[in-house]
Amino acid sequence: MVFELAHEAAGISYNKIAEACGLKAERxxxxxxxxxxxxxLAAIERIADGLRIPGRHLGLAARPWEKSASASPPRMEHQNGDDPMKRRNLLRGALAAGLTGAGAAALTAARQDLDSALADPPTADLSYWESTAERYGYGYNGKAPTDVLSGLVLDFDDMKPLFGAPQSVKSRTRLCHVAGQMAGMTAIVLHDLGDHREAHAWFHTARRAAGESGDTGLHAWALAREAMVPLNFGAPAVAADLAEQSRSLAGGQPSAAAALACAVAARAHAAHGNRDAALAAVTEAERLMDRLTPQQAADTWFGYPEQKHHVHLSQALTILGETARAYATQARALELSRSPSLMTRALISIDRATCLAHDGEPEEAARVAAQAFGELPTAYRTGLTRTRALTLYRSIQTSPGVGQLRDVLAVSAA
Known part of the structure; x- marks a missing residue:
């Protein structure tokens, strides 16, 4: 039956079957x-090995080539080239012959292979990496961005072997989820350091991993976070498009990703000059913020805490010239944390300085921004903070009394 199916259904000549199985063609x-x-037994084993028939189909133990993913392909694959198609034809012929004998064995083997793929073997390594991603999710915690970045990259190198190892469907999903989180956090740090090209590349990787994991929330989060790269580096139209994609993916139900997407969209539309869209996005972000669960509002890179909400709205309202509302949200952002991160405090202060400039106080604006930027450690005087401070300086550089801000910017560039 096996030789007949191989010859008739798969189109393999008797000569090639004989050569693969170590038999004479006439036999x-x-x-x-x-x-x-x-x-x-020896002849049955040669047939199983030559035709790559799993041992269980012929009453044998698993063959050596079944136990190794790196086993050499069967000789007939090299000779015929289109072995997958011949295998399909062989299976089709077995099933056409009826649901007994070879057909039943093929069905059983297919089901057992699927059950094996769906089984969840011990996943201690995955649990470790999930906890590692959670730990990174709490942000810088006083560490310099470059230190966090080096830790992430080194951990990725350690995690890499998992991608080449056999994984159950469930484990592969978990692995892709962790990879999406860690790639997204790597992109955040690169963005904060001012490397927008690499940040985009890592966000793209994060979105691919999130898509494979099936987590639309993580995918939407990665899109919203990626939108902040062009937003902070001079491409608000691109940022608005990414933010709106994130909003569409996140849906209208309250979630950290949906609220973040609305807040980033508000900033992008404001920077692009679309006032109505910006104000509408501010309103929607506030609506979602009020409905988040404590877990969704957790103070992590994946949550959307109230302080982060006010930091985003501060930027949007500052750009829109809504200074009264901006001052209030800046004060609230600082009030919500006794010790906001160095970068957060500096960005809020620069927003406040920008509002002062808008209200006709360029000298005070320069003083506030110079103090905020000048007090930052050297590792933080790059990327986003420098971009914001430089943008403010360019808007007031012809005004008297702005030399202090010019000087601290010059020192950081040296």
Missing amino acids: VGKLARGDGTVTT
């Missing part, structure tokens, strides 16, 4: 016509 032809039987 293969007779066996295919039902003239004779194979009785020795």
Whole structure:
């Protein structure tokens, strides 16, 4: 039956079957016509190995090539080139012959292979990496961005072997979820350091991993976070498009990703000069913020805490010239944390300085921004903070009394 199916359904010649199985072609032809039987264990094993028939189909133990993912392909694959198609034809022929014998064995083997893939073997490594991603999710915690970045990259290198190892469907999903989180956090740090090209590349990787994990919330989060790269580096139209994609993916139900997407969209539309869209996005972000669960509002890179909310609205309202509302949200952002991160405090202060400039106080604006930027450690005087401070300086550089801000910017550039 096996030789007949291989010859008739898969189109493999008796000569090639004989060569693969270590038999004479004449003997293969007779066996295919039902003239004779194979009785020795050695011959059955040669047939199983030559035709790559799993041992369980012929009453044998698992063959050596079944136990190794790196086993050499069967000889007939090299000779025929289109072995996958011949395998399909072989299976089709077995099933056409009925749901007994070879057909039943094929069905059983397919089900057992699927069950094996769906089984969840011990995943201690995955649990470790999930806890590692959670730990990174709490942000810088006083560490310099470059230190956090080096830790992430080194951990990725350690995690890499998992991607080449056999994984159950469930484990692969978990692995992709962790990879999406860690790639997204790497992108955040690169963005904060001012490397927008690499940040975009890592966000793209994060979105691919999130998409494979099936977590639309993580995918939407990565899009919203990626939108902040062009937003902070001079491409608000691109940022608005990414933010709106994130809003669409996140949906209208309250979630950290949905609220973040609305807040970033508000900033992007404001920077692009679309006032109505910006104000509408501010309103929607506030609506979602009021409905988040404590877990969704957790103070992590994946949550959307109230302080982060006010930091985003501060920027949007500052750009829109809504200074009264901006001052209030800046004060609230600082009030919500006794010790906001160095970068957060500096960005809020620069927003306040920008509002002062808008209200006709360029000298005070320069003083506030110079103090905020000048007090930052050297590792933080780059990327986003420098971009914001430089943008403010350019808007007031012809005004008297702005030399202090010019000087601290010059020192950081040296």
